[in-house]
Amino acid sequence: MVRGKSGGQLIQRVSLGQRVYSFKYNSRMEASVAKIESMNSRERLLAAIEHRDVDHVPCSFMLYKSLLTQSHGYSEFIQRQIAMGLDAFVQLPPRAPVVKSDSYNLHGLPVSFHKEVTTREWKETISGEKWPILIKAYDTPAGKLTTEVFQDPEWPYDEHVPFLDDHLESRAHKYLITTIEELGALRYLLVPPNEKEITNFKEESRPLQEFAAREGLLVAGGWGVGADMLAWLYGLEHMMFAVYDRPDLLDELLDIVYLWNQNRMQVVLDAGIDLYIKRAWYENCDFWTPDSWRRYIYPMLKGDVDLAHDMGAKFGYLITANCMPLLEDIYRAGVDVIIGVDPAKWDLVKAQEILGGKVCLWGGVNGHLAVEQGSEDQVRQQVCEALDIFKQGRGFILSPVDNIRENTALTNHNVEALIDEWQKTN
Numbered sequence: 001m002v003r004g005k006s007g008g009q010l011i012q013r014v015s016l017g018q019r020v021y022s023f024k025y026n027s028r029m030e031a032s033v034a035k036i037e038s039m040n041s042r043e044r045l046l047a048a049i050e051h052r053d054v055d056h057v058p059c060s061f062m063l064y065k066s067l068l069t070q071s072h073g074y075s076e077f078i079q080r081q082i083a084m085g086l087d088a089f090v091q092l093p094p095r096a097p098v099v100k101s102d103s104y105n106l107h108g109l110p111v112s113f114h115k116e117v118t119t120r121e122w123k124e125t126i127s128g129e130k131w132p133i134l135i136k137a138y139d140t141p142a143g144k145l146t147t148e149v150f151q152d153p154e155w156p157y158d159e160h161v162p163f164l165d166d167h168l169e170s171r172a173h174k175y176l177i178t179t180i181e182e183l184g185a186l187r188y189l190l191v192p193p194n195e196k197e198i199t200n201f202k203e204e205s206r207p208l209q210e211f212a213a214r215e216g217l218l219v220a221g222g223w224g225v226g227a228d229m230l231a232w233l234y235g236l237e238h239m240m241f242a243v244y245d246r247p248d249l250l251d252e253l254l255d256i257v258y259l260w261n262q263n264r265m266q267v268v269l270d271a272g273i274d275l276y277i278k279r280a281w282y283e284n285c286d287f288w289t290p291d292s293w294r295r296y297i298y299p300m301l302k303g304d305v306d307l308a309h310d311m312g313a314k315f316g317y318l319i320t321a322n323c324m325p326l327l328e329d330i331y332r333a334g335v336d337v338i339i340g341v342d343p344a345k346w347d348l349v350k351a352q353e354i355l356g357g358k359v360c361l362w363g364g365v366n367g368h369l370a371v372e373q374g375s376e377d378q379v380r381q382q383v384c385e386a387l388d389i390f391k392q393g394r395g396f397i398l399s400p401v402d403n404i405r406e407n408t409a410l411t412n413h414n415v416e417a418l419i420d421e422w423q424k425t426n
Contacts (some may be wrong), residue, residue, distance in 0.1 A: 041082075048360055059397070078211070089217055092221045120136070223278060228283065283323075342402070
């Protein structure tokens, strides 16, 4: 990183991929900051979440896989965001740049089974099927469960079948859970964190928490999970039909997931985090009617929010698409911040009308269509529109939604444009 001055502007240069970009902090931004006592990133993000005045609207990338995979470790990932001028936050447990895990998409504490559970894996070729089928069996004291997936050319795990992963949903030949009788066995796969895992989590978290305290960074924790687990265990299509033809199974399955998640939440909240984040990509109205969401999802969400608040943490709900009919209910549940406000999927004006002053909104720019695939003008326009809609400067955090995955010249140039426009317009 190199700092300098040019024409009254503070210039900060940072490397992204193979290029070096210059981010300019102009006098307008400095004048705006002067109106309110200068805040560090933690203070700024918490003020936004609490709808208090801020020195300027924070910009914090909710997910930034491209930069993470370019970094040599999680600490470097955070430091590079700070160097770019972003309001970086520390997430516990930390996310390694390259992850190989049987619960890859969960982004949280490790997942382990009851000590009496054993697993077996094998491959079969079935007449009439285009691809070989990989089978994983879980033998538990309450019976055996099996998962079967098609090993197509894009299957990323060779001949291994992970436990919780998005690839399971799109390639399933048979999901882990098919009947209500199998739920007893599932309980042996969803057990609370053990003492060793809790100790490791605390030891792994301590240096990052100390770093966050020194740098004035918000500490987030998670991820929590609810109905998203059903994509991996039961299948999204089955989940939608179960609302109507297997409500007893759906109730019990969600109860198991809810209690398992609460045990994991408790461990993370005990670390003294500022914000707990729950993933909810599959809790929107693509999969639930508003009535079924209120029947099945709302009670879990309310319980998770209450637990976070009881432990002194804010609660973030990571939901990115087709949730406009749910906004009043999300507010009623006590959610502090909705993470994933995508202009391609949300009506930003209506969202502000419904939730302004009630729930903080985090997003405003489309990550894939605008930042990764769009033009600089498109990115700048989305930044300006989001800041204009949320112009009061309270209750908004700017971010691409939901992730920046690509490390290309176009993407990196548009990241620079996003940050530059944020600083000029803020």
